[in-house]
Amino acid sequence: MKMSPEYQKAQKNMEPGVITASGFLGDDHRPIIEIITEDEERMAQAGLDFEETGERLRELLMAGRRGMGEPVTVEGKWLVKTDETRGYLASPFEDGIFRKMNTVVEPVGPEHKGLRLMYSELSLHLLEKWHFLQGKGSPFRLEPDTMRRVLGV
Amino acid sequence: MDPTAFLVAPLVIAGMSAGLAALISITDRYVNDYGDVVIDINQGSKKLDVKGGANMLVTLAESGIYIPSACGGRGSCGECKVKVNSDVGPHLPTELPYLDEKQMEQNIRLSCQIKLKADVGIEVPEYLFNIKKYSGTVESIRDLTHDIKEVYVNLGDEEVSFRAGQYGQFEVPPYDKIKERTQRAYSMSSKPSDKNHLEFLIRLVPGGIVTTYVHERLKEGEKINIVGPFGDFYVRDTEATMICVAGGSGMAPFKSIFYQGVENGLFEKRDIWYFFGARTEKDMFYLDELRELDSKYERFHFVPALSEPEPGTDWQGATGLITEVLDNYLKEKISTETPKEGYLCGSPGMLDACMSVMRDNDMAEEAIYFDKFA
Numbered sequence: 001m002k003m004s005p006e007y008q009k010a011q012k013n014m015e016p017g018v019i020t021a022s023g024f025l026g027d028d029h030r031p032i033i034e035i036i037t038e039d040e041e042r043m044a045q046a047g048l049d050f051e052e053t054g055e056r057l058r059e060l061l062m063a064g065r066r067g068m069g070e071p072v073t074v075e076g077k078w079l080v081k082t083d084e085t086r087g088y089l090a091s092p093f094e095d096g097i098f099r100k101m102n103t104v105v106e107p108v109g110p111e112h113k114g115l116r117l118m119y120s121e122l123s124l125h126l127l128e129k130w131h132f133l134q135g136k137g138s139p140f141r142l143e144p145d146t147m148r149r150v151l152g153v
Numbered sequence: 154m155d156p157t158a159f160l161v162a163p164l165v166i167a168g169m170s171a172g173l174a175a176l177i178s179i180t181d182r183y184v185n186d187y188g189d190v191v192i193d194i195n196q197g198s199k200k201l202d203v204k205g206g207a208n209m210l211v212t213l214a215e216s217g218i219y220i221p222s223a224c225g226g227r228g229s230c231g232e233c234k235v236k237v238n239s240d241v242g243p244h245l246p247t248e249l250p251y252l253d254e255k256q257m258e259q260n261i262r263l264s265c266q267i268k269l270k271a272d273v274g275i276e277v278p279e280y281l282f283n284i285k286k287y288s289g290t291v292e293s294i295r296d297l298t299h300d301i302k303e304v305y306v307n308l309g310d311e312e313v314s315f316r317a318g319q320y321g322q323f324e325v326p327p328y329d330k331i332k333e334r335t336q337r338a339y340s341m342s343s344k345p346s347d348k349n350h351l352e353f354l355i356r357l358v359p360g361g362i363v364t365t366y367v368h369e370r371l372k373e374g375e376k377i378n379i380v381g382p383f384g385d386f387y388v389r390d391t392e393a394t395m396i397c398v399a400g401g402s403g404m405a406p407f408k409s410i411f412y413q414g415v416e417n418g419l420f421e422k423r424d425i426w427y428f429f430g431a432r433t434e435k436d437m438f439y440l441d442e443l444r445e446l447d448s449k450y451e452r453f454h455f456v457p458a459l460s461e462p463e464p465g466t467d468w469q470g471a472t473g474l475i476t477e478v479l480d481n482y483l484k485e486k487i488s489t490e491t492p493k494e495g496y497l498c499g500s501p502g503m504l505d506a507c508m509s510v511m512r513d514n515d516m517a518e519e520a521i522y523f524d525k526f527a
Contacts, residue, residue, distance in 0.1 A: 016331070021227075067432065068476070088229055102360055
């Protein structure tokens with residue numbers, strides 16, 4: 001599958017050490033357009049809509065901010081911890097900068113032990129605008145099935 | 154057909170590739186060789202003869218001039234600003250988010266984004282000349298909570314001088330996919346009088362390069378580098394009541410300040426209120442030590458608060474978000490008559506929220522101090 005220059009540049013920016021030390025691709029060395037195409041199918045299979053999912057995850061991120069660095073329980077269903085550090089990260093598509101804000105969301109209850117999602121403000125931008133959920137093995141990979149289980153969709 | 158014929162095409166391609174690689178290498182050597190350049194610091198105060206081609210932040214560090222950088226030179230914290238008196242080209246898009254109009258006019262630049270191609274004049278604060286790189290050995294690592302470690306570093310014969318409240322840049326080696334050494338800024342939690350040691354409280358940030366290394370790989374006996382001291386977060390010499398607020402590893406500078414306070418009589422000179430927020434009791438630490446200070450010194454008041462105490466525990470302290478507890482104390486329990494100074498350590502969100510509460514309670518914004526690297 002051929003990639004436009006915009007995607008080719010983004011793929012380069014996603015390499016480790018360009019924007020973040022560990023990059024956005026994890027162990028996935030495929031062209032990002034292939035990753036995106038496959039994830040669009042997997043999102044559909046999981047019954048998730050990119051826009052709605054992004055909105056829900058953003059609500060949880062913002063709810064986590066209320067904890068000012070400490071975890072908070074949101075709606076009795078999720079334990080959310082939002083960490084902030086000073087500064088910004090640029091989008092690999094070079095279409096904006098985003099606060100350095102990481103969120104970990106874990107559903108409450110022993111039956112969900114080990115289940116969690118980790119994402120940043122930039123992750124949400126990549127999900128909503130580019131349908132890019134990051135490569136497999138990236139610590140910030142948003143696995144469609146994991147999102148479905150964490151959000152309880 | 155000659156049986157070796159199938160080798161010809163790959164060999165030709167390999168030969169062409171090798172030729173091209175050599176050509177690129179030679180071109181790079183000559184075209185991108187900027188030779189030696191001179192960095193003139195503070196109009197002749199210091200002149201450095203350095204090799205051109207690398208970024209200014211790294212080149213200065215290699216010459217022993219350490220510009221503060223919370224992100225280790227990735228252009229994502231905006232800390233490494235210097236005033237450039239020479240033409241080094243227009244501001245880059247990566248610099249713009251961190252510069253206001255006035256700074257742009259003054260040609261303030263992010264030193265990590267400036268490639269040294271020719272002689273250049275810069276201006277930096279003189280105190281940066283005293284910042285050094287220290288090599289130490291990790292003497293002990295202690296779990297304070299499930300996600301905060303206390304790391305105590307022995308500097309050997311080397312001595313360090315810093316003000317309680319300042320920070321250092323903790324450097325970790327490459328690991329896994331991280332191909333280069335990485336630095337992050339953390340407040341020192343040790344007493345300044347303990348001149349052969351530095352201590353840090355490091356909280357695990359999921360996905361964080363340095364915190365992950367510290368929590369999963371750092372071992373006692375390991376050698377590490379620390380650059381510092383940096384920062385203007387320290388106790389001002391006044392008699393105003395100190396209102397200190399922290400959460401999590403934001404405890405670090407206050408530990409340093411309070412233990413220095415025991416030595417220099419700070420607790421006899423002024424009232425100090427210390428608000429420390431955590432979610433549950435398992436996120437609290439140093440409780441016994443701080444309660445001991447509270448009972449020993451009449452003018453020191455320690456207010457730990459839990460935002461979500463677990464049911465069934467006998468937590469006797471305050472409950473609620475630390476900002477709610479702070480607001481309540483400023484309105485009900487702390488004299489409104491005496492002048493106050495705010496001292497904050499935490500995330501940008503926490504700083505904003507606490508500053509808002511302090512302003513609402515008539516504390517002057519210019520008397521609220523915090524480190525900007527958080």
